[in-house]
Amino acid sequence: FLLCRETEACLDPEALRGLSESLGRRSVPHPHARPAAGTRVGVVQYSHEGTFEAIQLDDDRIDSLSSFKEAVKNLEWIAGGTWTPSALKFAYNQLIKESRRQKTRVFAVVITDGRHDPRDDDLNLRALCNHDVTVTAIGIGDMFHEKHESENLYSIACDKPQQVRNMTRFSDLVAEKFIDDMEDVLCPDPQIVCPDLPCQTELYVAQCTQRPVDIVFLLDGSERLGEQNFHKARRFVEEVSRRLTLARREDDPLHARVALLQFGGPGPQRVEFPLTSNLTAIHQALEGARYLNSFSHVGAGIVHAINHVVRGARAGARRHAELAFVFLTDGVTGNDSLEEAVHSMRKQNVVPTVVAVGGDVDTDVLSKISLGDATAIFREKDYDSLAQPGFFDRFIRWIC
Ligand SMILES: *[C@@H]1O[C@H](CO)[C@@H](O)[C@H](O)[C@H]1NC(C)=O
Ligand SMILES: *[C@@H]1O[C@H](CO)[C@@H](O)[C@H](O)[C@H]1NC(C)=O
Numbered sequence: 001f002l003l004c005r006e007t008e009a010c011l012d013p014e015a016l017r018g019l020s021e022s023l024g025r026r027s028v029p030h031p032h033a034r035p036a037a038g039t040r041v042g043v044v045q046y047s048h049e050g051t052f053e054a055i056q057l058d059d060d061r062i063d064s065l066s067s068f069k070e071a072v073k074n075l076e077w078i079a080g081g082t083w084t085p086s087a088l089k090f091a092y093n094q095l096i097k098e099s100r101r102q103k104t105r106v107f108a109v110v111i112t113d114g115r116h117d118p119r120d121d122d123l124n125l126r127a128l129c130n131h132d133v134t135v136t137a138i139g140i141g142d143m144f145h146e147k148h149e150s151e152n153l154y155s156i157a158c159d160k161p162q163q164v165r166n167m168t169r170f171s172d173l174v175a176e177k178f179i180d181d182m183e184d185v186l187c188p189d190p191q192i193v194c195p196d197l198p199c200q201t202e203l204y205v206a207q208c209t210q211r212p213v214d215i216v217f218l219l220d221g222s223e224r225l226g227e228q229n230f231h232k233a234r235r236f237v238e239e240v241s242r243r244l245t246l247a248r249r250e251d252d253p254l255h256a257r258v259a260l261l262q263f264g265g266p267g268p269q270r271v272e273f274p275l276t277s278n279l280t281a282i283h284q285a286l287e288g289a290r291y292l293n294s295f296s297h298v299g300a301g302i303v304h305a306i307n308h309v310v311r312g313a314r315a316g317a318r319r320h321a322e323l324a325f326v327f328l329t330d331g332v333t334g335n336d337s338l339e340e341a342v343h344s345m346r347k348q349n350v351v352p353t354v355v356a357v358g359g360d361v362d363t364d365v366l367s368k369i370s371l372g373d374a375t376a377i378f379r380e381k382d383y384d385s386l387a388q389p390g391f392f393d394r395f396i397r398w399i400c
């Protein structure tokens, strides 16, 4: 993959942080194809000779974070060879040359895990050099052990050693530390600027009005929770639903919808209400919800949520919506179907958030259900904290 990002006025990283998800989490495509300010992002996937798939910087269908994410999701993995030099030339000619904006810094991030095909032209490794593009080359895997391969990375990075990164695993790409580093590279001196959009965005993104989000709460109904906390958790779900801007109809292409599953397991799982935007229905369902007070398996809960909420016959998740799972659990649950469940979550592109209450939590399980994203885990000391503005506002910003 090769990623190009144009920056002019970087946004306040704090404002960006709220906008979610690794790559998409940190850079906000501007809603206009050739705006005067803001960031645009393009992607090139490359493989064997002449095989490219690209998201153009000036694609005017990419007008929001969710449409960008959708486009990235729709990239299909092209198995095949590694023609890095050709890809760099392609990126310059097809993405940057024509569509770059005046006085805009252009960054390219090249991510590769191996030696390129010997039939390709080495000269093109420097295709982005001398064009006022800042190139970072990221080599993944064991390629650093070979002198020749390291040299190629240096060529890609226009002979600037500080712009070469090595990494052992692809998963390190989404490590918080690495993303912070890249944020510094791509946005070295962030300014808090308000071009026509972001100041408003923060407000209306903060309430899930600008993009579709389907939020499934998974409440751990185990006996560890206790009746009192069950009522507090219920109230939390209700407060969140009231705060969000809910969809106007069930097929509204924007805004939020909410569902609640109380999981026990491996047997009892209770869909308290399916994905809905009807506050009256949410309120009534919460009033009627009874505490399971049973043993619980979070894996079984996830599988149930996917089969009966996400793929529910009546009110399943919307195709273009971001699918968020919010876990209310301390992670101390059985591990039935956990691996399978985590796999399904990835397959469904679920964006997880974990609200872990109490001092005694199972961090391994929390890490699994948060898909390894430590920033997606909120640790709170008790259920009363969920109603405090400090937590509540942070949570709403995060989820939206
Ligand atoms: C990878 O990068 C680190 C940090 O820059 C460096 O210390 C290390 O020697 C590199 N590994 C190899 C095999 O080049
Ligand atoms: C919302 O839910 C309530 C209670 O279930 C129901 O009476 C009402 O018709 C619903 N409203 C809409 C617009 O579907």
Ligand SMILES: *[C@@H]1O[C@H](CO)[C@@H](O)[C@H](O)[C@H]1NC(C)=O
Pocket: 335
């Ligand atoms: C599941 O839990 C059991 C009992 O605590 C343990 O023996 C087993 O290794 C766990 N399995 C996995 C896959 O973590």
